[in-house]
Amino acid sequence: MFTQEFWDERYAGSDRIWSGNPNRRLVEHVDGLRPGTALDVGCGEGADAVWLARHGWQVVGVDVSQVALDRAAEHAEQNGVGRQCRWQQVDLMAGGPLPEADLVSVHFLHLPDPQFERAYAAAAAAVRPGGTLLVGAHHPADIGTGLRNDRLAHLLFAPEKVTALLDPADWDVQVADAPTREETRDGATATVTDTVVRAVRRA
Structure with a gap:
């Protein structure tokens, strides 16, 4: 499920997978930052990139999926923001460098160890001095809500898994939190928990 083939097939099988709206935690934590360069x-399907x-x-x-990037x-x-956006196919499972940016946003990227x-580590390395790393993800507390695939429980993570990768000499961790929100799917509403990390790379 982590291959380009898997995601190309999944995106190609539907007109739209995601809502088309930016992630709530992105909007909360980027609002107020001075705009510059951003790496999503x-x-x-580009909702966060378009909002930025x-x-x-x-x-x-x-993204790993070329179908998603085309969409x-x-x-x-x-x-009306085509000129402000560029798209690049990248296999994050293979590692390697990412383009540098003032803001690096990583939302709901769940990978195995x-x-x-x-x-x-590649995402953090892409943050320019003085820039911001923003991570949003599903928290392990979501297991049992019925809104997550319990077979993928090992992929959910708490803020500490991200902050452990950030050297305190190089990073000022401003937020490492697990806020809750209401999520509705197929008519059922549950309280879910997000992992949120916002850190600034020391200049």
């Missing part, structure tokens, strides 16, 4: 890691571009950011969206590019054009450490 695992950008999917509409708020003044120059965005590079990366994201179309979404950006439809919203050791690929988790490799991908998130």
Whole structure:
């Protein structure tokens, strides 16, 4: 399920997988930052990238799926921000460097070990001095809500799994939290928990 083939097939099988709205935690934690360059890691269909571009950011969206990237590019054009967005196919499981940016946003990227450490270390390394790393994810507290696949419980993580990768000499961790929110799916509403990490790379 972590291959380009898997995700290309999944995206191709539906007109849209995600809501088309930006992630709530992105909006909460980026609002107020001075726009610059942004890297959206695992950008999917581009909702976060488009929101960032509409708020003044120059965005590079990366994803393993070319089908998702093509859909994201179309979404950006439809919203009048095609010129503010670039798209790059990247296999995060393979590691390697990512484009540098003032803001690196990683939302709901759930990977097994050791690929988790490799991908998130690459994301952190892409943050320019003085820039921000923002991570949002499903928290392990969500297991049992019925809104997550319990077979994938080992992929959910708490903030500490991310902050453990950040050297305190280089990073100021501003937020390492597990806020809750209401989520409705198929008519059922449950309280879910998000992992949220916001850290600034020391200049």
